[in-house]
Amino acid sequence: MRKTRIALAAAAAATALTLSACGGGGTGGGDGDGDSIRIGIKFDQPGLGxxxxxxYTGFDVDVAKFVAQExxxxxxxxxxxxxxxxxxETMLQNNQVDMIFATYSITDSRKEVVDFAGPYFVAGQDLLVANDSDITGPEDLNERNLCSVTGSTSAQKVKDTYAEGTNLQELPGYAECVTQMSGGTIDAVTTDDIILAGLAAQPAYQGQFKVVGAPFSEENYGVGLPKGSDRCEAINEAITKMIEDGAWETALQTNTEGTGYEPNADTNPPTPAACS
Known part of the structure; x- marks a missing residue:
């Protein structure tokens, strides 16, 4: 199985990530030629960007470094x-960046205006709760306080589909939700599972929270590219190499350490889709 092969490659993974961080010429695309490459990431998403x-730290950053090296x-x-x-989308259309690694879900509507390589990760909406919580899924949230960020549809989806009696709380950012949960006024936080794991892995919250591990959606994180980019195939080759030599697994574990988070084994690691 691919997961077993990745686990056996753990030693190689550490070396691969070190090489990725240190730089050097790659063999995947070979189009560096002394120029810089502009990569869009999140600046405010612990554990990811x-x-x-x-x-600059996080799983998205580690994948971007590996791909850039290749x-x-x-x-x-x-x-x-x-x-x-x-x-x-605007940044890619205006050539403000060459590629984007920023929890960027591949959707049909987005593919009309930008291209994607990958996916390099498959996330799912999940819940972050206290370690001693009895919440095991969205159905347990009736009469509980659920937090998400202002403007997000994640919490409303839980109320509409799983637990009509959920009390919704909206705050400006997920970090604020987690802070409120540490104080006991919030029972759960919802968004993509890997985002939750990244938040829980921060030193201030080590050992306090856990990802429930029952995702109830599927989000394919892709590498955003300007329409018509010729880099898709080379990026997919780089992602595949990162997965096969174990560096992908090491990056994921490093950035979610201490949370007990395990990605969905049925969808991760993913297989990059053919470039169109």
């Missing part, structure tokens, strides 16, 4: 660009 001073770019040739969710 996070900016702390001049340091395309022929060293780490010091990467220009990291903040890519808020609402601006991603």
């Amino acid at each position: 996070f900016k702390d001073g001049e340091n 395309l022929g770019y060293s780490e010091n040739q990467i220009e990291w660009v903040s890519a808020p969710s609402a601006n991603r």
